[in-house]
Amino acid sequence: MRFRHRAAAGFTTLLLPVAGLVGLATPAQAAGSATATYAKTQDWGSGFEGKWTVKNTGTTALSAWTVEWDFPSGTKVTSAWDATVTNSGDHWTAKNLGWNGTLAPGASVSFGFNGSGSGAPSGCKLNGGSCDGSSVPGDAAPSAPGTPTASNITDTSVKLSWSAATDDKGVKNYDVLRDGAKVATVTGTSYTDTGLSKGTDYSYTVQARDTGDQTGPASGAVKVRTTGTTEEPPPTGDKVKLGYFTEWGVYGRNYHVKNLVTSGSAAKITHINYAFGNVKNGQCTVDDTYAAYDKAYTADQSVSGAADTWDQPLRGNFNQLRQLKAKYPHIKVLYSFGGWTYSGGFGQAAQNPAAFAKSCKQVVEDPRWADVFDGIDIDWEYPNACGLTCDTSGPAAFKNLSQALRAEFGKDYLVTAAITADGSNGGKIDAADYGGAAQYLDWYNVMTYDYFGAFNAQGPTAPHSPLTSYNGIPQAGFNSADAIAKLKSKGVPSAKLLLGIGFYGRGWTGVTQSAPGGSATGAAPGTYEPGIEDYKILKNSCPATGTIAGTAYAHCGANWWSYDTPATIGTKMSWAKNQGLGGAFFWEFSGDTTNGELVTAINNGLK
Structure with a gap:
């Protein structure tokens, strides 16, 4: 998945210059x-x-x-x-x-x-x-209270109880935090929270305050789901409709969680993959902490319509996703780790899968945002094969990592993976045990795009996301149908396979031939990267002039582009249903129009 990881390079130009420590x-x-x-x-x-x-x-x-x-x-x-x-x-x-x-x-x-x-x-x-350690610090803050227990759970309320904290000068009271925000201060060790929404997940912690008004560390978190069902039904149909939301999109692309609401897309999807967490020293870690949980949103930018305050416990994308889930309770959010740029860390992670899985769960279940994420997605490009770097972990490494993640996260979390769509003989699908790993995963996001593009500067021009093979295709096995067939042959159930859709096109310049197969002189100009452009731009700047292998292409002037349109997405969704696939996913939200026409096409096609 070359494009969506290279896009991160656009973010680095926005960093402020480092003046040294x-x-x-x-x-x-x-x-x-x-x-x-x-x-x-x-x-x-x-x-x-x-x-x-x-x-x-x-x-x-x-x-x-x-x-x-x-x-x-x-x-x-x-x-x-x-x-x-x-x-x-x-x-x-x-x-x-x-x-x-x-x-x-x-x-x-x-x-x-x-x-x-x-x-x-x-x-x-x-x-x-x-501060130099020459004198002993003063009054110690209280200890953490015991992890709360939940009882008397109804559609709209829950009773919480916890064991007392200790303090050298006495505990004055306790702050009760719901989803990281304080909802009450009580003097005892129990509290009944009311006014909740039915059929909704909440996370509670408690922290003590001493007589000097010092607050101690928060307790462990308890997750609570109120009884009853939500007022809003999920989108029609039983297929997964998943989109990637990029962490760095809040900068140059100016795309925020609220755009999912204003475009109408939030009502038409089932899952969001938040991309990307990093993999460093064999462990999961938050990448851009400012965008993830510190960036302040004004009232007009916020999903809830309320402005962030400077001292609230959680801000940034994570808080906006929390607000989105409150508004659309059917949406599940997964934290995606890796991607093209950060896949180099998986080799070390594979040396100790259990430790890696434990580190990932600590990030996903951080008390500040434990209620935001419903699972984890691993985007390793590519196990036992070459991507940005070449991995030599062996064919069993991916299966071992998947098994460790399932063991750590248990049955109540979603555990998924984005994987190669190389259907060629001896290609990347054959390099790892995707069949054996499937038993531990809820589904695979099969990256059925980026097959061809201006990374081969002279062409031949070819659609980057062909659904099927065709006469003159530059490489056998580089199409969706062959990739899906190969994964099925390895024992992956159809329902665990999601078809990938790119919300962007790939293009060449110096092209004189309208039909695919023409020569080129290099990459066509793109807003963020040569050879890449969002659908929302291409639909007007270079409208489709034909279709091949289930996807569209366009020849305008000296440029030649391939990309999916609402019509070709409809064809692909019909094919996915006929194949018994679990649904579809796409990279990524900001490439769509302001009224979400590509998301609408996926939703309509999977009904």
Whole structure:
């Protein structure tokens, strides 16, 4: 899937320039204490990015932390992440969030902020003591309460109970958090939450506050589903209709979760794959934390119509997806890891599948957004074969990884994978045990596109997503029908196969021949990358002039493009139903028109 991973390169141009790390002197360490150090990590002239790192240098656990400092007049914090930052004039205070307050001996945690002005912090204090560790931090925050238990669950309410937290000076009360947002403060160890929606999933945690008004770490999370069924029925039909939402699309493409609502697409899909989480050091990790959970949305940009506040526990795409699910309860969201750019990390992950799976579940079930994700998708391009890099993990590695993911996530989570559609003899499908892995997965997203394109600059011109073979196809087996047939022959059930649709075209320039098979001189110009263009642009700039192998092509001037239209998608959906496939998926939402005509074609075709 060349295009959708190269698209990430467009995001990198938006990063602010790095000015180098400019840190304060490393503090001395003292037994029974903790330290806080500061570094300016970026400076772009009109502003800067700062980072504080808190480290427990003592011998006992630290249950909470508060960092205080002074900025000279004219320097201030404009936004922050991984801490609650407030100020009184030029005096600034940062407190841990519910999930990152506890530090074991030797452990450290960082939080960051964007700022304006040119001053440096001074007068640092950590929990009332010196930031260099020369004095013992003061009053400890309370411990985490016990994980709540749920009882008396009805259509609209649930009773929560938990074991008490402990504190050296006494616990004053408890904050009850639903889906990461505070819904109540109580003095006892139980609470009944009311006014809920029936047939809806919620996640609850609790954190204690001591007599000094310090909050401790959040408890473990309990998931609750209210009884009854939702008012809104899911889309008609029983087929999966899944779209990829790209994390970086909120930048240059200016495509946000709310666009799924305004386009009408949210009512016509069943699943969303959020792309992409990274795979580093054999573990799953969030990639762009700002876009994922820190970017603030105004009221007009937000799905709910309410503006984000600077101190709310969760913002960004994850919070918008939470709001989308509240509005469209039938939608399930999966966190997709890997992709073209990040698949290089799977080789190390395959060396310890159990550890990899555990790390993925920790990300998916992070208490801040545990209610957002209903499963995980693995996009390994390609196991035991070559993509951006060449993998040598062996034919059993993909099956082993899939088995470990299912064992870790259990039956209540969706576990899926995006896989190659190379149906050639001895090709990528033959390189891994996709048949054996299928027993552990809910379905495969078969990437039946990107077969041909201007990565072969001189052509021949050919449709990048042919449904079937045709006379003159540049390579045998490079079409949807052959890929699906090969996967079936390896024992993958038809219902576990989703047909892939690209919401974009691939094109060449220097082409004189209208029919496929012509020569070219290179890639046609594209908005984000040569040889690539969104459907929403192509439908007007280079309308289709013919069809071949179930997909459309267009010759305009010296350019030649291939892409799917509502009509060809209708043909492909009929074919998918006749094959008994589980449905269809597409890459990706932002390539569609503002009224979602390609999503509509998929929905109508699968009814």
